[in-house]
Amino acid sequence: MLIKKRIIVLIVICATLAFCQTCFSEDLELTTEQTDETFTVTISMNGAPNNVKAFGFDVWYCEDSLEYQKYEKGGLTQQFDAGGDDYMFESNRIGQHIRVGGYNASRPIASGTSGAIVKLFFNITAHTAECDISLHNLTDDISQWSYQNYRFIHTPSNLTWYKDSDGDKYSEGTRQSSGTQPAGYYLSSDLIATSGDCDDNNASVNPAAAENCDNDIDDNCDGIIAVCPSIDAEDKVAGKAIPSTGNYTIVNSGMTTNDVTVRFSGTLYRDKNRNGKIDSGTDEDLGAITDPAKIKLSPGPYLVEWTAQNPNGDTASEIQQINVIPQVMFNRKKQVAHLTGTPQTISIGIKTNGEAAAYPVTVPYTVASDPNNPAINPDDHNAPAGNIQIGEDSSSDSISFDFNATGSLNSGKKRGVVIFNINADSLSNAVTGGTASHEVVLIDINKENLPPKVLIKLKKTGESSYSDISKITVAQGINIDVKLETSDPNGGDTVAVEWNCSRHIDNCPVDGAAEWTIGTSSLPEGLYTIEAKATDDNSANSNKGPLTQNNVCLLKVVASGTALVDDSTGNGIFDDQYDSDGDGIFDDQDDDIDGDGILNNVDNVNDVANILRAPKNAKKQQTLSAESGLTLSLGKYAFKAGKGALIDLTDIDDGGGTDIGEYDDIIDVLDFEIDGLAETGEKAKLVLPLSKATGTNTVYRKFSDQTGWATFVSDADNKIYTAVTEDPEGICPDAGNSLYTEVDNATGVMPSGMYCLQLEIKDGGPYDTDGAENGKIADPGAVANNSNVISGGGGGGGGGGGCSLNRNVNFSPTLLLMFLISIIYITKHALLKMKK
Secondary structure, eight states, X not given: OHHHHHHHXXXXXXXXXXXXXXXXXXXXXXXXXXXXXXEEEEEEESSOSSOBSEEEEEEEOOTTTEEEEEEEEOGGGGGGOSOSTTEEEEEEEETTEEEEEEEESSSOBOTTOOEEEEEEEEEEOSSSEEEEEEEEEEEETTTTOOBOOEEEEEOOSOEEEEEOTTOSSBOOSOEXXXXXXXXXXEOGGGOSBSSOOSOTTOTTOSTTSOOOSSSSSOTTSSSOOOOOOOOOGGGOOEEEEEOSOSOOOOSOTTOOOOOEEEEOOSOOOOOTTOSSSOOOSOOEEEESOSOGGGOOOOSEEEEEEEEEEOTTOXXXXXXXXXXXXXXXXXXXXXXXXXXOSSOEEEEEEEEESSOOSSSOEEEEEEEEEOTTOOOBOGGGBOOOOEEEEEOTTOSEEEEEEEEOTTOOBGGGOSEEEEEEEEOGGGOBSOEEOSOOEEEEEEEETTTSOOOOEEEEEEEETTOSSOBOOSEEEEETTOOEEEEEEEEOTTSSOOEEEEEEEOTTOTTOOSSOOSEEEEOOTTOOSEEEEEEEEXXXXXXXXXXXXXXXXXXXXXXXXXXXXXXXXXOTTSSSSOGGGOOTTOSSSOGGGOOOTXXXXXXXXXXXXXXXXXXXXXXXXXXXXXXXXXXXXXXXXXXXXXXHHTSOSEEOGGGOOSSSTTOOXXXXXXXXXXXXXXXXXXXXXXXXXXXXXXXXXXXXXEEEEEEETTTEEEEOOOOSSOEEEEEOOOOTTOOOOOTTOTTOEEOOSSSOOOOTTOOEEXXXXXXXXXXXXXXXOSSOEEEEEEEEEOOOOOOOOOSOOOOOSSOOOOTTOOOOHHHHHHHHHHHHHHHHHHHHHHHO
């Protein structure tokens, strides 16, 4: 009987120990360390009740007594920071709390494990303090755990105080020990330095002060009293570039400055008046400059007035001539000619990117066949090597030559190439930049079938002549005449045409009609497409099957008498009474002379085809630029929105365009078209100055009506480049400049801190939205960043301290062993008594 009673008592005791372990310890425990000035708290797991893949909790503390400094990972969370999608650990200050969280999908913390999670460091900011350090909002795998809080009490008996009589946060080194603050003394945490102030009664004297040379005082406590120097050429402190005309007075003729010539680097494209051309001869504030080669000026001659002033107020100035010489380049890197039996004249444009410091600009060039494909006989063309000169009244010129009508390609070749190269070593008054070589491709159409050419021309009914613009905006009631022009390079082919039009254009031709008219009176406001597809029959050549080429025009119809009659310039005068661009046409009747989709009266650039500037009333004013010789215009979404090429996600309203994915920081959204490619299937480059720098996970997202959003990743034909140039006017290196670096990785993620983006896209490739090799590239897309901010848990339960039933408790093997040993001991003891 005695044995039974003792066993029952032991069972009750052990069961209590097993199921109320939290009466003695918590799942999360706090341990602390404290000095007179610092306080640390370590949060640890104590025999984890369950496996932990993810966890989160908040630490509350008293801000009036403690100042959070940093954290260190504990032993259990070292494996939670290995990088990638399966690992994470963070400890961040969120409001007045510290939020701790982490997850490890592949290596969770095992049940029963004990150890430190995180150690938090604080400075004690109050001389005496009393507050609670407590845990809240336990989440994920620890949401039901018990935990411990801590009462922080700070009553220092002795602190070290440093003297700072003048209050400049620098002590002269004297210190006292006291539990209370002596007058004129401060804790080290309140000071910048606890020693080094050489005059503690003067707040303007300390190790961080600027040294003056005219007060006989050691202002910065370095042991040296500065003496003011005399004025000479080394004292230049500021400069201003001024137009190279006028009279100037040199205050001190004893100063000498040498004239310098610097090369334009291509990193600046100043266009303050938004005419698409380099500015020159304009005032530029240069600030403090010691190296003239680093002056940011557009090409051209400048006089720089240097001004110097010493601390005593003595001044002097000097005039210096600075010549910034321009870059010279070919217009395009490729042209195509056809061997037809008829002589052909080819013209190659060459230009400078700004004013020259001296004229003429002499450009020597060489001519050669492609060494890897010598298909062209020298007798087939009359393009000799030579020089071309650009005079003061022009920024461009051209090289012209003829292909021989009866010439043929060597060895049965289908194509040959003539290459023009600028001889950089013999250039005069310019340097090479952009495209320093140019290719002319000669195609034998007797051996190769080429696609037909198709062109839609538009005009308002009543106008005398057609234009080949691809976009037109009209008010309801103004009819549009449409004209079709087709041709085939192979000559003998027959071309069939098929028309396709948007809904509501009821009279779209069912055959290859060459001319027809669109009535707009009954058309609803909106965007309409007119497409012509031309297909040859390949009757003249059997080497390549029938080929199709298409041409698409966009018609934007707005409400009659309202949308175009507006105050688009913001000058208080309605457009039907104002001619903002001075072309003799009121703004409500104005056209789009360059066909870029922006009406003349709000178009910042009307005469440069490869420049696309935002309308004057757009919120983003960056300038898109393509390689010279190409034509830039608005894409269909941008044309419909009427904001310029820089648009919003909400403007891409087809196929779920606003659902860009997990990207939470949209830097720029753009929609453009590139036309004027020398040959179908060619590649083209475009430059976009970003409205802000790239982040840590920035990509270019490409939109397609058929497939939605996808990340642009460089391949053999399509590439993305970045440059770091930062300029408040959105100035980036021109397209093709060597300053761009390719983003060569499998993810398409750009380096952070970049302000310039260059895209290289292949006509008909995966990043050309229309998907066709038609000599035109369409590209709606977005520069987007996924900040991927991950923080610890929020919300959730958790309770206070005390004894509680832990539903997740694991039965301890140690307790089981103790229970068995105790039973054996009691049984043995009872049997011995019975024997006695």
